[in-house]
Amino acid sequence: MGEVLRPHAEQEYAEELARLAEVDERVRPPGWRLSPWAVTEYLMGGELADGTVITPKYVGPRRLMEVAVATLATDRALLLLGVPGTAKTWVSEHLAAAISGDSTLLVQGTAGTPEEAVRYGWNYARLLAEGPSPEALVESPVMRAMRLGSVARIEELTRIPSDVQDALITILSEKTLPVPELNTEVQAHRGFTVIATANDRDRGVNELSSALRRRFNTVVLPVPGSAEEEVEIVARRVAQLGRALELPEAATGLAEIRRVVTVFRELRAGLTEDGRTKVKTPSGPLSTAEAISVITGGIALAAHFGDGELRASDVAAGVRGAVVQDAVSDRVVWQEYVETVVRERPEWADFYRACREVPA
Incomplete structure (x- = not known):
C-alpha cells in the first residue's frame, strides 16, 4: 500500500x-x-x-x-x-x-x-x-x-x-x-x-x-462539543495526514492548532469564548475538516519554507482563506474579527501581525 x-x-x-x-x-x-x-x-x-x-x-x-x-x-x-x-x-x-x-x-x-x-x-x-x-x-x-x-x-x-x-x-x-x-x-x-x-x-x-x-x-452528528475535543480531532487527523503525505518532520504546534480551533469556533458561534464580545459569522461553515486542512497546509509551509516549527505566520493565510469565501461580506467579517478580537489579545500579538501581513 x-x-x-x-x-x-x-x-x-x-x-x-x-x-x-x-x-x-x-x-x-x-x-x-x-x-x-x-x-x-x-x-x-x-x-x-x-x-x-x-x-x-x-x-x-x-x-x-x-x-x-x-x-x-x-x-x-x-x-x-x-x-x-x-x-x-x-x-x-x-x-x-x-x-x-x-x-x-x-x-x-x-x-x-x-x-x-x-x-x-x-x-x-x-x-x-x-x-x-x-x-x-x-x-x-x-x-x-x-x-x-x-x-x-x-x-x-x-x-x-x-x-x-x-x-x-x-x-x-x-x-x-x-x-x-x-x-x-x-x-x-x-x-x-x-x-x-x-x-x-x-x-x-x-x-x-x-x-x-x-x-x-x-x-x-454534531460539531465537537468542546474546544478540547475539537483540538484532539484536528491533532489526530493532522498527524495521520502528515504520515500519509510523508511531510517532512515538523513540530505539530499544538498551540497553533488550539488557536485555529478557537478562531473557527468563535466565528461559528458569533461569540468569543469568554462570552463578552459578539462577532459576525461568515458565510462558510468553518468546519473541523477545514481546520485540519489549514493546519496541514501550515505544517507543509513550516517544514519546506521555515525552520520546521509551526508558527502563526504559517497558518494566518490559511485561516483567512477559510473564512473569506465571499469576497465582499466575509472580508468585512474577517477584518472586524482581527481588529476587535485578535488585536485585543496580547498573547495573540504574533497572530495579529501575521494576519495583517496577509494580502487583502
Whole structure:
C-alpha cells in the first residue's frame, strides 16, 4: 500500500479489524464480520484485554455510534445528518469497513446522479448486439452490495434528484431490485444495508420524500462539543495526514492548532469564548475538516519554507482563506474579527501581525 495516497479504511486498519475479530465473542448479526459491540469499539477506540490499542476513528458521544450501529443491525437504513465537516463520510466509511470489510460500494450524490447509479445500467454495445442479457447488465454499487450482503454507501443523498432518490424505496422496503428487462429480480443477501449521508445546509435542495425518509433512521452528528475535543480531532487527523503525505518532520504546534480551533469556533458561534464580545459569522461553515486542512497546509509551509516549527505566520493565510469565501461580506467579517478580537489579545500579538501581513 506504499504507493496509495489514501488506503481504504479496511486496508489501513486491517490489523485492528483482524484483532477485534479474533477476540470478539459476542453475537454477530447475519453477514457481519464483527458484533455491534466490536464495531463500536473499533469506531470509538480503546484497549483490548491483551493490550492491543484500537485507535479512535470518531471523537464524540459514544451513544451516537451505538445508536448508528444498532440501526444497521435491524432492517433499517442509516442516514447520517449534519453540517459540513462533522465526519459523516468518515464515519460511514469506517462503519462499512467494520461491518462488511468493504467500504468501496459507494454512490456519490450530485445533481446529475442518474438512476443507473442506484439501480443498474447497460453495456450499450452488448445491448445493441445481443439484446437484454445478464452479461449486458452493469450493476450499480447498490445492486452489488445486495448480491454480496454488504454495506452500500450513498454520499450527499439530498443532492440527488428526487426521482432518483425514490428508486431506493423498493430496495429498502422490499430488499429486492426488480430487473423487468430480464424478467427477474435481485434479492438482497443477509448483511445488506445502506448508509447515506446528507448535509444540514442542503435542506430544500432535494428533500427526501416522506416515504423514503421512513426507510431511514437518522443520526445527527454534531460539531465537537468542546474546544478540547475539537483540538484532539484536528491533532489526530493532522498527524495521520502528515504520515500519509510523508511531510517532512515538523513540530505539530499544538498551540497553533488550539488557536485555529478557537478562531473557527468563535466565528461559528458569533461569540468569543469568554462570552463578552459578539462577532459576525461568515458565510462558510468553518468546519473541523477545514481546520485540519489549514493546519496541514501550515505544517507543509513550516517544514519546506521555515525552520520546521509551526508558527502563526504559517497558518494566518490559511485561516483567512477559510473564512473569506465571499469576497465582499466575509472580508468585512474577517477584518472586524482581527481588529476587535485578535488585536485585543496580547498573547495573540504574533497572530495579529501575521494576519495583517496577509494580502487583502
